[in-house]
Amino acid sequence: MFESLSERLGGVFERLTKQGALTEDDVATALREVRVALLEADVSLPVARDFVKRVQEKATGQGVTKSVTPGQQVVKIVHDELVAVLRGDGPADALKIDNPPATILMVGLQGSGKTTTTAKLARRLAEKQGKRVLMASLDTNRPAAMEQLQILGVQIGVDTLPIVKGESAVQIAKRAKTQAAMGGYDVVMLDTAGRLHIDEVLMDEVQAVRDIAQPRETLLVVDGLTGQDAVNVAAEFDGKVGITGVVLTRMDGDGRGGAALSMRAVTGKPIRFVGLGEKMDAIETFEPERIAGRILGM
């Protein structure tokens, strides 16, 4: 539906190269195309703006104007810069789950994919790393949320904390910790109710859960199709709960995934995994090159 960056720049530079060397103005035109490409890929505006500035500095430094293929050169600079921003420190797969039982807290907006991702990660930890995992749903809000996690647990052969109706999220978190310690689990995964970052009551609740659970990892689960709101979500969840990483879901869709850049730029936290479907094995570690290519439509 939208033109890729190379297509956009191709047009611009075809016109330009015929006239010989590029001027500063030509570069400015190219950067405007970069900005539009990022915005159409759903990169949040302030993030796109900063990013274009970085590219501008690089392009000037590399003397793009003297190049014979300025279009390609700009695309390469943009791509490399994207990869650099998207890449976190250390391997994406390295969740801190030493000191058993290690708690992983899953947070995010309504419907972002927390429950599904909780089960996918639990399965991965169990099957790839031989961990004993306990999952608990702290979602006292959404109809049948606890049953959903329980059913997934049965499907993947991972234990879930028995459902006790009427308990608060904090009470469930406490019970999960106790059960994990007594039962000799390596990892306890806490799935939480979806919440808006501006919902004070529910943001307070998740802070209380965090204080009790002392998570080693707090993963923000974000829909990969998210638009401009990504900056708000990232800033608020990171500011109020303190996240250690991000999981991007629905990357099996045909969205450009610009939210990945927004998440990285705003939180500085690594994107750990991408969700690629509804099935329990549809999760992969995050690969910056792939997402960069996707954001640019290449």
Add this chain to the structure above:
Amino acid sequence: EPRRILDDAMLESLEEVLIQADMGVETALRVTANIAEGRYGRRVSSREIKEALASEIARILDPVARPMPLYPSRPQVVLVVGVNGSGKTTTIGKLASQFRAAGKSVVIAAGDTFRAAAVEQLQVWGKRAGVPVLTAPEGSDPASLAFDAMTKAQAEGADLLMIDTAGRLQNRADLMEELAKIVRVIRKKDPDAPHNTLLVLDATTGQNALNQVEIFRKLADVSGLVMTKLDGTAKGGVLVALADRFGLPIHAIGVGEQIDDLAPFDPEDFARALMGLDD
């Protein structure tokens, strides 16, 4: 309030407000260009220009702001579709409650036979709305459930049959074909059904909503839109681009997780919220 010359810089900052509301670059440029006409170079206040933009947006949305039409057919079949997690099941619960309150007899079919506890979730909503929920075992064919539900709703003379479906991304051809099959099977019972096919969009979604509408419309004959999660900070500006491109009616908006959190789509309120003119 200070007045400033409406120049390129001011227009650009207005465009940016619209872009940050998810309107998309192209539509944002067009909408700002429209209001610049006749005002360019003149002194305007920020409030005044935002009001003008809000009216322009409301003008674009006005023709598509229409409640879900009701028909005399028994049952009127309402099929609810959309990508994963957009709010289909919740919206069905809310709508069922509204129709019940309006004195209609409603039946719900739990057509998501795939996702874990999708049926249990809908059963809770059925209870809340005071409406029976027809179910089939997990993993069974949703089209055959739809067929059975049609038979039952016809026999009972229900006013409305609302059919929930599993979430599916529009680029999954196999799942889109499954949806097309549900529609075909429903039409065997009533060639005019489904009378409404509602596509539920999540307001936090960015430009991908355009692909969603394009493909769901093509394969499932979408008749109207509902946008959920407008109680957050996402503005849902993509609706303006959608109205422009597809002209599909927008029936309602979701503004929370509770049963009464479904409101009619009001273009003026929406446009003012989009421009940050609420307060």
